[in-house]
Amino acid sequence: MASDTVVGNVSVAVNPDLQKERDTGTFDVRELSQLLHGGPEKLMRKRELEHLLFSDPVFQDAERAFKSKEEIYELAVQKSVKLFEWKRRYQWTEEEFDTAVDLTCHDLALSLHHSMFIPGIERLATDEQKAEWLPLALNFKIIGTYAQTELGHGTNLLALETTATFDPMADEFVMNTPKITSMKWWPGGLGKSSTHAIVLAQLVLRGKNYGMHPFIVQLRSLEDHTPMPGITVGDIGPKLALQNIDNGFLMMNNVRIPRTNMLMRNAKVSRDGHFSTSGSSKANYATMILIRVKILSWASSLLVQGATTSIRYSAVRRQSQLKPGGEEMQILSYQSQQYKLFPALAATFAYHFVTKTMTAVYEKAYEEIIGGNNRLLAELHSQSSCLKALLSEETCVFLETQRRSMGGHGYMLMAGGGAYLLSAMTLPTVEGENTVLYQQTARYLMKQVANALSGQQLQGSSSYLTADPGYVCPIKEVNDCRNTRILLDIYRNRAYGIVTGTARKLHADMTSGMEQHVAWNNNMIRLVRAGKVHSQYYAVECFVEGVETANVRPELRTVLHKLCCLYALYGISSNSGDFLETESVTVAQMEMLRMVEHQLLAEIRPDAVSLVDAFDMHDITLHSALGCYDGNVYERLYQSALKEPMNRTQVHPVYYKHLRGLLKGSTLSKL
């Protein structure tokens, strides 16, 4: 547990209000911790790694809130180098290395070397090329990144403008950035760190364009790190967060690379300039999908941080009272506060099961795909797209609600919540913009509806579209609202109604003479909604099945069941129109569902602190004065304010520069 954590000189006595919450929990926190971390061994290993990392000042990073962009970057480089060193020294497995990376909250600078450059070589290079480049990369003789996105082009890869023109005389490619919009823009590590990049460019042979292909381009000298001739490279400037990464720009002016620097596993250019493909590899798609699956766990992890800090703080904070006189109430006891906190708490568990399920689905599909069987690819693509969109979107909303639940203090950087939100705010647009992703799922669903209409029995997550369920909601009394199978059926019926309704509308528009692309655009809002309701149904399904199959004791199952009900009910009450319009519930049933939703808040209240404790988030990971394990929030806020650079001197230099003249009357003309 994080209970022995000491930050600075702050007392470690636990705030009595917080201790009381821990004493009233109804289940074994350890059992849940082990479940969430994949078993007792993994939990223990995580704590060991935590101890190693957080004994080192580099990873304690106590001044984080006061650092400039440049200082954050410098420390992140140090962290990266140190992790590489430890990985080798302690012979960490890849899983252990990933755990250590998670513990740093991805506050590293050279992440793309491991996450994109090395895997890029592995899947795009021939065996000969791998033999050349992998040892260099694995031994850090070179540091690499993956340069795809351009200033003017992100989502639509086909329109990328960077060119690689073959010069048969020299047996070289000539790399160029023809326009300002063609500049590579965003790749992590590109600005100041990387020596090499896999650059995606249009292959031009004898004036003809052969489409996008990957090329290894050396960016900086291995002697002195200066940019290579023809290379213009730098950092793109400040972002909302993620200052740890030197996201960069790259322009190339007649940069020459050997022909053999084209990564030729999937397509080749021969010495005489002949182009050939060697069979398309769907494994590329699988890698893209893997990143989306990983985003599910990043979003979850940020949401856990938000839940931990906001719930602990709400147990400590006392404000006002309902009944005049008497002590001020813990704000955790107000129903409106619980409504800000507990649906998000329930969501952290939903996301745990969604991530677990999708990781398993991915692994199974990947096995098949590299074995040449693409049967599961479309389904995998559809599900990873809409779930990435759903979880990243919901996480941002919940994190902001949690931040506000901490009142004015939530606006301070030391509160934690704002920092988590700023990190999460990259997720809805990165690796596929959410609106586009929902549409990709919708495209798959529209096809599945057509398949069903042509008599096909659908498989997988969209099998419910096979036939009208002829559904009538069986809820008759409040207790029915706690039946997760009934709740799941409600979600299914709503998804069925909206997805098939959208398909009918699209079909009707086309039948009435609208061109297909016009009809698609005219129904885009509905299609996005279709993708979303489908994803919500799936998320609830993962949660329901996860709780049903979890091997836990009855006390814990009871709590998990309540959280599952709350997640489902909150989704219904906050999208009530959908459920009423699709006749998934009646107005009277909606009122019953809402009553149970509100009841559950009070029932979850005694376990709220224990539930977030079970995620076992270390105080250094949280980096929050308000969310620390011991609940000494005011001492920590004050201690942190004392570190503010503006407090270095009692009288700030601005007094001598500007205020003195004003106060002594020399600045202003007299009245």
Next chain:
Amino acid sequence: MASDTVVGNVSVAVNPDLQKERDTGTFDVRELSQLLHGGPEKLMRKRELEHLLFSDPVFQDAERAFKSKEEIYELAVQKSVKLFEWKRRYQWTEEEFDTAVDLTCHDLALSLHHSMFIPGIERLATDEQKAEWLPLALNFKIIGTYAQTELGHGTNLLALETTATFDPMADEFVMNTPKITSMKWWPGGLGKSSTHAIVLAQLVLRGKNYGMHPFIVQLRSLEDHTPMPGITVGDIGPKLALQNIDNGFLMMNNVRIPRTNMLMRNAKVSRDGHFSTSGSSKANYATMILIRVKILSWASSLLVQGATTSIRYSAVRRQSQLKPGGEEMQILSYQSQQYKLFPALAATFAYHFVTKTMTAVYEKAYEEIIGGNNRLLAELHSQSSCLKALLSEETCVFLETQRRSMGGHGYMLMAGGGAYLLSAMTLPTVEGENTVLYQQTARYLMKQVANALSGQQLQGSSSYLTADPGYVCPIKEVNDCRNTRILLDIYRNRAYGIVTGTARKLHADMTSGMEQHVAWNNNMIRLVRAGKVHSQYYAVECFVEGVETANVRPELRTVLHKLCCLYALYGISSNSGDFLETESVTVAQMEMLRMVEHQLLAEIRPDAVSLVDAFDMHDITLHSALGCYDGNVYERLYQSALKEPMNRTQVHPVYYKHLRGLLKGSTLSKL
């Protein structure tokens, strides 16, 4: 217009896509600009002030995105001093000064001196005290702030812990901060700038507490700006934004002030320690309400910035195409993009009319209140509370949607959107936390329902609660969905249903034996919702009436009418459950409303750029590479990246410190 703006060395030729949008507008931009700015004279004056300010490097603030907290504060002090100087030199009216402050986006350090300290003296001091303190403050012999909120106490003023104990021997008050939670925390300008503060403290006379009263405390020496004996003062540390203000903390240890430093307009302590009140002044409430009304316009202004940048960028950005082949499409042409942008655009106009109406309501009520008539106070308090909550909450949601509508680039600080959002994120918790404010409105509404039940004819914004409207929605065909009076009736019926339903539920719970405070807590979610639906009805009403009474030409009225319909329809479709549950519309009508909502997006499309142009936001105010008037977005992004401090040198120092060792193999142990 901002058309002649030049930032840096960037070309001023307007992007042709953006020019085309301007050429296709259906109304006179100048006419709308004048309407939005309160007439041609005020618009002209605003532009003159803009010219004055933005000719000065201090206000150009070209390096804003790269500045540290401390640098932002220093420049903000300079800006404050300069505005004070100009106000005097050019003999600006208060209105002109306020306009200049708006043009800086409130990026000032000493704002509380004008907004809280001086008005505080004016309304809390006796005439004698005013004669002493006002000349000092108005001539900047002292700089003041207003210190109310404490580390442990915000909303619940009665629980503030700072004490002012009368010492009759010395004829002084002894000011103390008894606990860490009693520390003053948050007041703007308190940390490093102010020499004095109005401190709210519990008045203690002969061991008895006489409640909260205001005291002027000197914080810093007027000789050398060092803290006075017994004063501990400093900056509270980094926040999500607003680094311009040195929000501060203050602890007092037996700080002695003359008895006459208690501001005694409303309550007095005599030389012999006798306490007396001189009639309560409701004018204090009115000042608090005024700040909430001002927040309406701050929120509006931020939303206008977001709308301007995201809509201009969406006209310039081209990405993908619906029909394979052909040019990439302006993203402004995608229905899903329009749905992200145009409801927020419509909201900027809604907020314009809401702010205008509420300002007029406030001024009328204030006249009466200072005349001793408090008839309108409860209504004013209720409306300003729920509208502050609604507009601040909606603005944050819209700003984030706008930011994401700019894709990955929206995550860059130079995009603008993120900075507007970070500024707006303070609004939901400042000056009354939104959930608390909605409840205050709900408390008023519950009383009004009871009054109506007892046969009273209600006045003002809640008059609709007098009797069941016995409403049946008259929509029969799509054209009815463009009748703003019908839309307004739909909102009224929904508000009636939810407010009276909540009152019934609360009553039933109490009748069944629940204590009043328990019943209130058990219905808090419903009460918050009641406050919110009431505010939404009022916002739509302000917009509908504003458009009806605007003195404009038919082309402009047509556009405003469409925006009004869109705002109302978007509110219905995104809260559809409410409207269905209260039988304000049927499922079939909801589908018609949704169809018209989607049609309006395409109809507003040709005017979108002209509509944001009409707000006449200066490029320097926007401070956005993506939202500039000329649309040269990529050149500006690149120019801004070149200013990034990390690009000062081609090889970053981090190479010598950390990367060289890694690359040359000296850092890691060998494989």
